[in-house]
Amino acid sequence: MKFKLMTDSTSQIPPEFAEEKKIAIIEPTIDFEGKHCKDISDLDRNYFFSKLKKMNPVPKTSVANPQNVLEVLEQIKKDGQDEVLYVHLTQAMSNQLGTVQIAAKKMKNDLKVHYYNTEFSATAEGPFVLYAQKLKEEGKSIDEITKTLDKMKPLIYSMGISSSFNVLFRTGRIKKSVKMTMISSMMNLKPIFESTRDKGYGSGGAGTGYGSAVKKIIASLEEKTDANVEYNLIVNHIANPKLAKKLEEGVKSIRKIKDVQYWEISPVVANTLGYGTASISLYPTFETITK
Numbered sequence: 001m002k003f004k005l006m007t008d009s010t011s012q013i014p015p016e017f018a019e020e021k022k023i024a025i026i027e028p029t030i031d032f033e034g035k036h037c038k039d040i041s042d043l044d045r046n047y048f049f050s051k052l053k054k055m056n057p058v059p060k061t062s063v064a065n066p067q068n069v070l071e072v073l074e075q076i077k078k079d080g081q082d083e084v085l086y087v088h089l090t091q092a093m094s095n096q097l098g099t100v101q102i103a104a105k106k107m108k109n110d111l112k113v114h115y116y117n118t119e120f121s122a123t124a125e126g127p128f129v130l131y132a133q134k135l136k137e138e139g140k141s142i143d144e145i146t147k148t149l150d151k152m153k154p155l156i157y158s159m160g161i162s163s164s165f166n167v168l169f170r171t172g173r174i175k176k177s178v179k180m181t182m183i184s185s186m187m188n189l190k191p192i193f194e195s196t197r198d199k200g201y202g203s204g205g206a207g208t209g210y211g212s213a214v215k216k217i218i219a220s221l222e223e224k225t226d227a228n229v230e231y232n233l234i235v236n237h238i239a240n241p242k243l244a245k246k247l248e249e250g251v252k253s254i255r256k257i258k259d260v261q262y263w264e265i266s267p268v269v270a271n272t273l274g275y276g277t278a279s280i281s282l283y284p285t286f287e288t289i290t291k
Contacts, residue, residue: 004083005133011126012264031060045264070107083111090118092199097115100115120195121195155226155288158280161213162190190213217280225255231284236263247278247280
């Protein structure tokens, strides 16, 4: 059986990895400087980030254009694939899944699309794609792949720090409370956010500075993660490498980390998390979930 792996650009899978492994990418769009741009292929990240700090209101984002999705599926069929495994983000953040389903219906019986809900977003979605590709290379079936990925879900932890509550709240994707709004207006708090299963991003409290926020994240991860499990780590940031390094060092001080990767954040995700963000995602090593 031939099948293609497909995912969202919001998974933050490095473009060079997707190209090397021939993983199809579905890109949501963002309105930027008068243009309706695809998340990765139409935007220069560094230029977008240079403008992000002062943008108010933030640009509007949308799901991928159904016609663009249809073109991706048609190309997959043209390349000789019979089926697709679409590893997608939680609908709590976006209805990108609905757009793909619409396009898939137009393919009728020409291409069968299987849907796997990671229940996460952004870099917490990425490990599912990495391991799905590795299992595919080992010759595993779609059913075998999805069952293995299910074992990973309870073992993923993703948290980060943004520069301010105003930045984090302005898209409306991370909800604010009256209490937190009042407190943050009086103090220079650094908000902590967390990516949780089927809830998207949520507030995880705050620190009275970056150092305090890092300590709170590490304390939370020490409580939630298993000291007997070996993890891999994804680190990313938007113009804040020092904060990203502090988070990496903090995680390494409490858990066994086999591999560390630094991934760039795509414009659509950066638009939600804000300039100055740094985040980390822990996920179990491949050997842990396949043993």
